[in-house]
Amino acid sequence: MKIEVIVFGMIADIIGKQKIEVNNCSDTTSLQIKLTHDYPKLCQQKFVMAVYKKVITGNTNLNNGDVVAILPPFAGG
Amino acid sequence: MLTSKEISRYERHIQLPEIGIKGQELIKKASVLVIGAGGLGCSALQYLTAMGVGVIGIVDFDKISETNLQRQVLYNANEIGKYKVEVAVQKLSRQNPAIKFITYCTQLTNKNAIEIIKNYDIIVDGTDNFATRYIINDACWIANKPLVFGAIHKFEGQLTVFNYKKDNNTIPLNYRDMFPTSPAVAEVPNCSDLGVIGVLPGIIGTLQATEVLKIITGIGTVLAGKLLFMNSLDMEFYTFEITPDVNRKNISIEEYLSYDYGQFCISESQNQINEISCKELKELLLNNRNTLQLIDIRDQEELPKVPVLEELLIPLVEVIERVSEFDSSKKIILICKSGIRSKLAIQMLQKKFGLRNLFSLEGGITEWLKN
Missing domain, CATH: 3.40.50.720 (NAD(P)-binding Rossmann-like Domain)
Structure with a gap:
């Protein structure tokens, strides 16, 4: 099962690219755990997740091919 | 109209x-x-x-x-x-x-x-x-x-x-x-x-x-x-x-x-943050180097590196967890690019650990390089 992850801002800085593919995550919590395991610096970042362009507030099930975006706050102006 | x-x-x-x-x-x-x-x-x-x-x-x-x-x-x-x-x-x-x-x-x-x-x-x-x-x-x-x-x-x-x-x-x-x-x-x-x-x-x-x-x-x-x-x-x-x-x-x-909104709202405590000018630091480096601890709080990859100011690198995000590396017997100078993050770091450290003897390099590396 593949999930496409699009990341922005500081999250992209940490991961090193804007899009990655993550395997075997059945929900957004397990995706978050996997990402913070692979990229420990993510623990220090605030972000929200969006599944199919909708920001989610709780754990959400994921299916093969789903697109998840990770959205950090920006401060710059 | x-x-x-x-x-x-x-x-x-x-x-x-x-x-x-x-x-x-x-x-x-x-x-x-x-x-x-x-x-x-x-x-x-x-x-x-x-x-x-x-x-x-x-x-x-x-x-x-x-x-x-x-x-x-x-x-x-x-x-x-x-x-x-x-x-x-x-x-x-x-x-x-x-x-x-x-x-x-x-x-x-x-x-x-x-x-x-x-x-x-x-x-x-x-x-x-x-x-x-x-x-x-x-x-x-x-x-x-x-x-x-x-x-x-x-x-x-x-x-x-x-x-x-x-x-x-x-x-x-x-x-x-x-x-x-x-x-x-x-x-x-x-x-x-x-x-x-x-x-x-x-x-x-x-x-x-x-x-x-x-x-x-x-x-x-x-x-x-x-x-x-x-x-x-x-x-x-x-x-x-x-x-x-x-x-x-x-x-x-x-x-x-x-509400405590952070850096700009607690201006009273900001006023208590000690700053040291580039000129003062230069004199101390010449005459009393062993009384100083210099901590660069920029990120690992941030440039420019200034050899004379290099001693310890602790990025801002790590200062709280690495506070044990601070040498409280010395005058601790925190350095960043422009002197803003170093003040924030001091504010955090003062608030969390009550640390004193911390100084922010005024104007940071940018100001240092001007002279």
Whole structure:
């Protein structure tokens, strides 16, 4: 099962690219755990997740091919 | 009522049936407050001025510096050191003499924000730090003002409109629906140290002015309940739907006034942060080097490296957990690029551990390299 992850801002800085593919995550919590395991610096970042362009507030099930975006706050102006 | 001169000046607006004379009159009647006359502000202000917004307020306490000129297009090299609000109003008044400008050369805090924003129809956030962004968000929420939010990061921008109610069926949102609390000071690198492409605030500031125009005239669909991300490197725009956070606790005016918003609100404690000038540090390095501990709190990869100042590197995000490496028997000098993060670090360390004997290098590496 593949999930496409699009990341922005500081999250992209940490991961090193804007899009990655993550395997075997059945929900957004397990995706978050996997990402913070692979990229420990993510623990220090605030972000929200969006599944199919909708920001989610709780754990959400994921299916093969789903697109998840990770959205950090920006401060710059 | 528009004058004949105004009908001529705004003809291209008036030709649009969606705007017409009526829409242009609404623009003339409107008052808009732009908070921050930096990159976003410079861009939004020029279009708000050009389009004929009747009253424009500008809040900024900062002076023009050389590094602003790459993106803050209202300012010139010969104006370095002058207050941004003064120079901005000079230029904008020339651009459109009919506009009434009101300036606030002050740091926005939770003690003055509502007093200022209550006089305006629409608020534009063009600030550069989370503390002020949360103050503006909460103040707009309490004062019930639509907030056009724009923010940038290196090559990317964000845009949305908070607290906008098109009709009785819409639930207005605010920043806390996405991010209930501000990132900790440690999570926030000083954005001026990160770098940003010069056109980016131009793009996002212009989009902010577009949303202002739509709110005033009622045309189109205001970007409320949606968060736009744009990435200039692949020129992609993504829009995400945001919904009210069911757990959101609306902030009361009492909570707002007593809330600790971070770096800019606890100015009393900021005053107690010791600074050391480059000149003083140079003397100490020559005569009393062994009494000093130098800690560079920039990120690993940040340049330039200055050999004489290299001793210990502890990035800002790690200072709390690595506090045991601080040598309290010495005078500890914290160093960053511009002297802002080092003050934040001291503030954090003082608050968390009550540490004393910490000094921020005034002006940071940038100032050091000037001499």
